[in-house]
Amino acid sequence: MVEMRRPTESDATPSMAALLVAVGARRDVEAFEALFRHFAPRVKAYMARLAGDSHLAEELMQETMVAVWNKADRFDPAKGAASTWIFTIARNLRIDAFRRDNRPDFDPNDPAFVQDDVAPADEMFESQEVSAQLHLAMASLPEEQVALLKLAFFEDRSHSAIATSLNMPLGTVKSRLRLAFAKLRAALDRNGDAS
Known part of the structure; x- marks a missing residue:
C-alpha cells in the first residue's frame, strides 16, 4: 500500500525566489510581506550579531528590506538563492554603516588644516x-x-x-x-x- 502524504504548508507556499521575482516584476505587496515576515527577523539577528547593537541592527534590517523592495527586479534566481541575495545586501549595508561610523571627524583645529598666522619669510x-x-x-x-x-x-x-x-x-x-x-x-x- 502506498502511503499518502498530507500536503504541508510549505507545499502551498511559493519559494522565496518566486516571491522575490514577483516583487521585482509586479511590485507585489503580498509577496513582499511574505519575504519581510521571513527575512526581517533573520536579517535583524544577523545584524545584531555583527554590530552588537540592537538599535543599529533594527535600522540596518529596515534599510535591507527597503533595498530588497527597490532592487528586487535585479534578482536573478539562476545566479543564486533569494536568501544569499538578501544577505549580500544586508552585509554590504553593514559594511557601509561601519565605514560611515568609523570615519574620523573633521577637526578644524588640526594643525594640518589651520593656516599659518605668519607668512613665509620670502613672501614677507x-x-x-x-x-x-x-x-x-x-x-x-x-x-x-x-x-x-x-x-x-x-x-x-x-x-x-x-x-x-x-x-x-x-x-x-x-x-x-x-x-x-x-x-x-x-x-x-x-x-x-x-x-
Missing part, C-alpha cells in the same frame, strides 16, 4: 620690498594726485564721490587718477629695473 620680504617701492613712487607724485589715490584706493570711494567731496568735475578726477597711475607705473618700473 617681497611684500615689504613692494611696499617700500610703492611709497617711494608715491613720494614722487604731486600731493593732489596722492590725495586722489588715497581716496580712491585706501578709502574705497567712487570717482563720483571723490568729485563731489573735492568739488571737482568728474572728468578731472578721472584724468588726474589716470595720470597718477601712469606716473606710479613708470616710477615702479624704474625702481624694479634698478633692483
Whole structure:
C-alpha cells in the first residue's frame, strides 16, 4: 500500500525566489510581506550579531528590506538563492554603516588644516620690498594726485564721490587718477629695473 502524504504548508507556499521575482516584476505587496515576515527577523539577528547593537541592527534590517523592495527586479534566481541575495545586501549595508561610523571627524583645529598666522619669510620680504617701492613712487607724485589715490584706493570711494567731496568735475578726477597711475607705473618700473 502506498502511503499518502498530507500536503504541508510549505507545499502551498511559493519559494522565496518566486516571491522575490514577483516583487521585482509586479511590485507585489503580498509577496513582499511574505519575504519581510521571513527575512526581517533573520536579517535583524544577523545584524545584531555583527554590530552588537540592537538599535543599529533594527535600522540596518529596515534599510535591507527597503533595498530588497527597490532592487528586487535585479534578482536573478539562476545566479543564486533569494536568501544569499538578501544577505549580500544586508552585509554590504553593514559594511557601509561601519565605514560611515568609523570615519574620523573633521577637526578644524588640526594643525594640518589651520593656516599659518605668519607668512613665509620670502613672501614677507617681497611684500615689504613692494611696499617700500610703492611709497617711494608715491613720494614722487604731486600731493593732489596722492590725495586722489588715497581716496580712491585706501578709502574705497567712487570717482563720483571723490568729485563731489573735492568739488571737482568728474572728468578731472578721472584724468588726474589716470595720470597718477601712469606716473606710479613708470616710477615702479624704474625702481624694479634698478633692483
